[in-house]
Amino acid sequence: MKPTFMWKLWLLLCVSVFALGGCAASSAVDQAKNENQNDSSSAGKEGDVVKVGILHSLSGTMAISEVSLRDAELMAIEEINASGGLLGKKIEPIVEDGASDWPTFAEKAKKLLQKDQVAAIFGGWTSASRKAMLPVVEQNNGLLWYPVQYEGMESSPNIFYTGATTNQQIVPAVSWLLKNRGKTFFLLGSDYVFPRTANKIIKAQLKAEGGQVVGEEYTPLGHTDYSTIISKIKQVKPAVVFNTLNGDSNVAFFKQLKDAGITPKDVTVMSVSIAEEEIRGIGPDVLAGHLAVWNYFQTTDTPENKAFVQKYKEKYGQDRVTDDPIEAAYTAVHLWAEAVKKAGSFDVDQVKKAAAGLEYKAPEGTVKIDGETQHLWKTVRIGEIQADGQFKELWNSGQPVKPDPYLKSYPWGKGLSE
Amino acid sequence: MNKRWGYWLFFAALFLAPFYLTEFRLSLLGKFLCFAIVAVGISLIWGHTGILSLGHGVYFGLGAYCMAMYLKLEASRGHLPDFMEWSGVRELPWFWKPFAHPMVAIAAAIALPTLLAALLSYFTFKNRIQGVYFSLLSQAVVVVFVTLFIGKQEWTGGTNGLTNFSTVFGFSLSSPLTQIVLYWLTAAVLALIFVMTRRLTTGRLGKVLIAIRDAENRVRFLGFNPTVYKVFVYSLSAAFAGVAGALFVLQVGLISPEMMGIIPSIEMVLWAAVGGRHSLMGAIMGAIVMNTAKSFLSENYPDLWLLLLGALFVVVVLFVPKGLAGIYESLAAVRIKEKRGHECEARVDVS
Numbered sequence: 110m111k112p113t114f115m116w117k118l119w120l121l122l123c124v125s126v127f128a129l130g131g132c133a134a135s136s137a138v139d140q141a142k143n144e145n146q147n148d149s150s151s152a153g154k155e156g157d158v159v160k161v162g163i164l165h166s167l168s169g170t171m172a173i174s175e176v177s178l179r180d181a182e183l184m185a186i187e188e189i190n191a192s193g194g195l196l197g198k199k200i201e202p203i204v205e206d207g208a209s210d211w212p213t214f215a216e217k218a219k220k221l222l223q224k225d226q227v228a229a230i231f232g233g234w235t236s237a238s239r240k241a242m243l244p245v246v247e248q249n250n251g252l253l254w255y256p257v258q259y260e261g262m263e264s265s266p267n268i269f270y271t272g273a274t275t276n277q278q279i280v281p282a283v284s285w286l287l288k289n290r291g292k293t294f295f296l297l298g299s300d301y302v303f304p305r306t307a308n309k310i311i312k313a314q315l316k317a318e319g320g321q322v323v324g325e326e327y328t329p330l331g332h333t334d335y336s337t338i339i340s341k342i343k344q345v346k347p348a349v350v351f352n353t354l355n356g357d358s359n360v361a362f363f364k365q366l367k368d369a370g371i372t373p374k375d376v377t378v379m380s381v382s383i384a385e386e387e388i389r390g391i392g393p394d395v396l397a398g399h400l401a402v403w404n405y406f407q408t409t410d411t412p413e414n415k416a417f418v419q420k421y422k423e424k425y426g427q428d429r430v431t432d433d434p435i436e437a438a439y440t441a442v443h444l445w446a447e448a449v450k451k452a453g454s455f456d457v458d459q460v461k462k463a464a465a466g467l468e469y470k471a472p473e474g475t476v477k478i479d480g481e482t483q484h485l486w487k488t489v490r491i492g493e494i495q496a497d498g499q500f501k502e503l504w505n506s507g508q509p510v511k512p513d514p515y516l517k518s519y520p521w522g523k524g525l526s527e
Numbered sequence: 528m529n530k531r532w533g534y535w536l537f538f539a540a541l542f543l544a545p546f547y548l549t550e551f552r553l554s555l556l557g558k559f560l561c562f563a564i565v566a567v568g569i570s571l572i573w574g575h576t577g578i579l580s581l582g583h584g585v586y587f588g589l590g591a592y593c594m595a596m597y598l599k600l601e602a603s604r605g606h607l608p609d610f611m612e613w614s615g616v617r618e619l620p621w622f623w624k625p626f627a628h629p630m631v632a633i634a635a636a637i638a639l640p641t642l643l644a645a646l647l648s649y650f651t652f653k654n655r656i657q658g659v660y661f662s663l664l665s666q667a668v669v670v671v672f673v674t675l676f677i678g679k680q681e682w683t684g685g686t687n688g689l690t691n692f693s694t695v696f697g698f699s700l701s702s703p704l705t706q707i708v709l710y711w712l713t714a715a716v717l718a719l720i721f722v723m724t725r726r727l728t729t730g731r732l733g734k735v736l737i738a739i740r741d742a743e744n745r746v747r748f749l750g751f752n753p754t755v756y757k758v759f760v761y762s763l764s765a766a767f768a769g770v771a772g773a774l775f776v777l778q779v780g781l782i783s784p785e786m787m788g789i790i791p792s793i794e795m796v797l798w799a800a801v802g803g804r805h806s807l808m809g810a811i812m813g814a815i816v817m818n819t820a821k822s823f824l825s826e827n828y829p830d831l832w833l834l835l836l837g838a839l840f841v842v843v844v845l846f847v848p849k850g851l852a853g854i855y856e857s858l859a860a861v862r863i864k865e866k867r868g869h870e871c872e873a874r875v876d877v878s
Binding site: 206215524 | 549550551554555558609613614615674677678680684685686687688690691692701779780781783785786822825826829830832833
């Protein structure tokens, strides 16, 4: 026989052994799980553990952002377990990889709810991943905690939104800029749903509050050549560039802006997707002096935050930073735990009922769950990026702002969501 | 073993799957069967005709969007779809209106990809653009369509795509029974497409296709017009992808421009490559095995699965360049050789 054939035979043998082993193992696990499920009928409870799902992109383009959210959620679960667990049960996290791929998010959410019967899922970053999970959690009456600021216009009965909606981030930032920086706005964003929707809102608001849009540009995700756009900015000299670029594009844009000799004194760039984690990637030297708007900075001065930052760094390394989505993910787990305690049950409907009006001292300050929209009351903060990669807070709203995902309380917001 | 018996066994196992798989696993298998339909089309054009298309995501996506438009309109119950409302559209665009009828949507899901493929392939093949140039062109079509679908957010839902459907023909999409019926439909379509394509490739047409793959100019000298054949098979494989897309949306409940992009398009070719592009059954197995491995590995090793999947792919390419079908064939060849060997020995004994 030829040696190549022997190779193939070997390979086939190895592959089949692996496959058989894998199948046997997985079916054994399935069987064990099924048996467990028969023991207890209610969601996620198995003996003395309660399962929760953690569903972020651990691979692909979004992994760089989402891995820290998983870390924060695991830390929160560890804290709760260390203090005795929930209703006498330990929380068991089941981590799944959404792989920056939206159908995978739907698939894994289905798996977590149907196969693992988790009591809650913490996950998602992009709007597309949330939209993919939404029908799954609604059909299976699951519970999803979504921790990132987004474009609003949504309020699912099975999702809790712990990041900001537009009236807690973009709208107050525009008002502040009109008052403190000037009337002319240049809108720059990556080409996807969030920037396009955000800019629609900004345009309606500027029209009502006396501002002016002098330019609006979209670039594909991952775009890196901003020379034409920067020469346009030079030409029209806006007071503000409102930046909704995402990911790598920010590195190119800010570097080229600095190289073109435009300083924060000439044109202020206000960003809504650049937090401490992204500053680390872009480099604080090119960003220093520009602004960002969030609900939390690592420098936010609350006792809860001091403990949170210290714990996070001790656990994951001194070089790690915390930021708004990380804090929102951490808070989400604790809010769920508080709601479970209040309800005295893991049942989704009872947890939802208990969550309405629930207050919690989060690292960003006191937050409250709005029962009607299932968003959080959050304090808005505008910060200036410093040379050390941290924010100096320039302004905050003083108290938590009521979430208004459909912008119903603004006269100019009517046309956006009717 | 008789090959035909193997096929019967395989499809019987597929049709009986609802009886031995859990609801979740069944929905996964249903999704993989959609991919298998695409893989049959890829095997037809690449393995049998030598056309490497890196743009089948577009045909898959078009089929899926046609179906999704109908589902979205049905879910909106006479109102505007939600994403249009907040994108500033006041009235349903004219080209959305016919999709309120499911039959129009299904017809369009097959017709649109076929037409686009026919148009594209007619102009390229007529001008004798071949090989890598065609592959590049098909990639460019992907980029064009993805950019268009993202940019026209008010018509297509942008990067979020179309999602959140409720019913099909009035049946709830979330009910397990509907999902089982849809699964059977997918399995039936796959079986039908497999039988049809097998007939095509084993018949006279199949011989011409292989001749085109191996020496197109000779085929031309023999008096055939390769363009006609190539346009036909390319459009046919696009129609398969369109059907697969429509079935995919019904079962997964989601379509976005991401899924018609360059990476999914290349993945489709990989399924056929791993399974064995020259074999239709190989391509089907490739799609099912690759995706099962992806699900299995990512569930069990969320941190490592990409590496493992990559290793699996490298191993297949290095050691079994003819794919899974190649393993089967070389085993079969050995068996025949051994048989003959025994016969020889037997003869020697007699003499």
